[in-house]
Amino acid sequence: MSQHALNFDAENAELWSSFKTGDWQAYTELYKRHFKLLNNYGYKFSQDVNLIEDAVHDLFVKLWTNKANLSTPASVKNYLYKALRGDLLRKIETHSKFVNLEEEGSVPFPFEISFDQRMIASEEELSLQKKIKSVVDALPARQKEIIYLRFYEELSYEEIAEIMGITVSSSYKLLYKGINSLQDTLKISKMLLLMSIVGALRGNF
């Protein structure tokens, strides 16, 4: 974890204990610090902005209402992520037109990252990003999510397990599965060759 992330967590811990005693300012601060993060994470599951906002609203209302009974999590941010994820998935299922016939624990849900907004420097960059999106998109949603939580959110296996509601050993297995699939797909698409050319051209990595 970076120093910045460590500081963020430490400050959150103080805010959380204040908020639990009824400190409205602390509560407001927690909202401000996490609104964008929660929206970004939520958007991977659903691009229905109203749904995400409903989930964020419900989460914070619940927090204030139950503050006296809340535990003190090791990471406030991860706690909020887990809570939002659970609620959002429930909302998505309710809104879904299809009846879920699968067993508990294997609920199909979407997870999507995108690369539309980047200021692309070159055609080559554009095509490499497209490649990344397509190889990642080919993975099942849970593998996509764990790759996101590991490489984008920089979370540990333990934290990922907590948020996704799986065991730590499952999280190791899931990530290995995902990355192995990536390796296979990348070899097929010759992306490896492309990237190594780029690397060599730049003289560093």
Added chain:
Amino acid sequence: MDFSKYITFEFVDFLTDDYFISYVINPSTAKDQFWNSFLNQYPERKAIVSSAADFIRRYRLQDRFDNQNQQEEVWNRINNTLASQAPVRKRLFTTAAYLRIAAMFFLVSSIGIGYWYYNIPLNVSTVYGEIKTVELPDHSIVTLNGNSSISYARSWTKGPREIWIQGEALFKVRHINIDTLHILLEERFIVHARDLNIEVLGTTFNVKSRHENTKIGLLSGKIRVDFAKQENVKVKSLIMRPGDYVEHAVSAITTRTKLADARKLSKWVNHHLFFKGATLQEISQTLRDDYGYQVNLGADVSPALKIEGEINVSSVKELLDVISSTLHVSVKQDKKIITITN
């Protein structure tokens, strides 16, 4: 440096190696040294290492959706829902060592006063451009300017009358003390703005606490301004009299003046906009803070441009007209975006 395990690493192995990932995401001199050494000794591994690092880096360039422009609205929804919920009948008495937040990333711990209080504070806030007047438990009146919020206990029966503010408000505080020489604890009225405590006896004053700054102007009565942090004991309390105006930033009083007419500070209460010798920077700031406008200045329009004299208008449109005609600039407004060009 021991590179032995990395020599036979494949793509998968790098992507599941903590040290490698930490090097790519959070580089440091030590990590750079390690990996550069590795590649110097084993240049044939360069391709695979680059691919793995490139993958992670490119992956992290994905779009971010932060929905920031909805942050205020969702917050208001949350406020409304909480306000409409039935009040909790159960009383929760706690002795609190009160922790307050003075700034975004900075915590000030309070003095360890333990006192009983109802655990459910009331909070009132305004959206951009909204002006709201609230009656406090002691029948004092507070008027909030746009994008501001106050928080106070539901009932003021024990301890001093206290209120926390973010943003701007005009306070009209009722005198309730009987003997001015011996003021009881519950007769005191304290406003907390960032790391200042403003104590009043019965008076009308304006507090503007935004960004890193708190500005206080006293219209009538008498108030005392203290730092919340007790370590600043070397700084004496500041007593303000009608017409006095102070600005406080970070940990110091930066301005102390006497205003010719302090009532002008609270013109906003009637939706009036008042400026005196203000720069475009200051005007833009107010438009942003109170009304939620985004003000874009053209490349050749300096934020330091000043409009000498007083501006006293009753709408944003009039304000923009004044700016346009006085500074000879073109002012365009598209919903919440104002663009000023030469």
